[in-house]
Amino acid sequence: MHLQIRCNPAASPPDVEKFLRRLANAGVNIRGAGGSNAEFGGEFAIALEDDERTRATDALDQAPSYKYKLLEAGVDPGLTLCWVKDETGSLLKDCIAGVSDANRKSGRKIRDVLIGVKEARGVPVQVYSE
Numbered sequence: 001m002h003l004q005i006r007c008n009p010a011a012s013p014p015d016v017e018k019f020l021r022r023l024a025n026a027g028v029n030i031r032g033a034g035g036s037n038a039e040f041g042g043e044f045a046i047a048l049e050d051d052e053r054t055r056a057t058d059a060l061d062q063a064p065s066y067k068y069k070l071l072e073a074g075v076d077p078g079l080t081l082c083w084v085k086d087e088t089g090s091l092l093k094d095c096i097a098g099v100s101d102a103n104r105k106s107g108r109k110i111r112d113v114l115i116g117v118k119e120a121r122g123v124p125v126q127v128y129s130e
Helices: 016-025 048-061 091-105
Strands: 005-007 032-036 041-046 067-070 079-084 110-115 125-130
Touching: 005 048, 005 125, 016 041, 016 048, 032 110, 032 125, 041 048, 041 110, 041 125, 048 067, 079 091, 091 110, 091 125
Parallel strands: none
Antiparallel strands: 005 041, 005 067, 032 041, 079 125, 110 125
């Protein structure tokens, strides 16, 4: 789940439901979602596995009103992927503390946090910093 698509779901007017319906109709399995002010000019973010990349981008490319960014954890410095345990304090200890430390050194700040669907290895968390 190291891929993230960030998009203002502008469908005149912005509409998260239409955005998600487009992806669902294309067969895209979203592994996590988040964002802020999605229908007020902000961004909505979805987390994907590698094998969903082409389906997702093809679906969004068919609607020119969707301007999106495709980010990859480990490649794009603003996106961090963490795996946390389903227990008290793990989000802070196993993810946010490390991202915050790195951000202090780089001058970045956390814009938002996306928490995905629990898997065998834990709960995936994507932290987007600018």
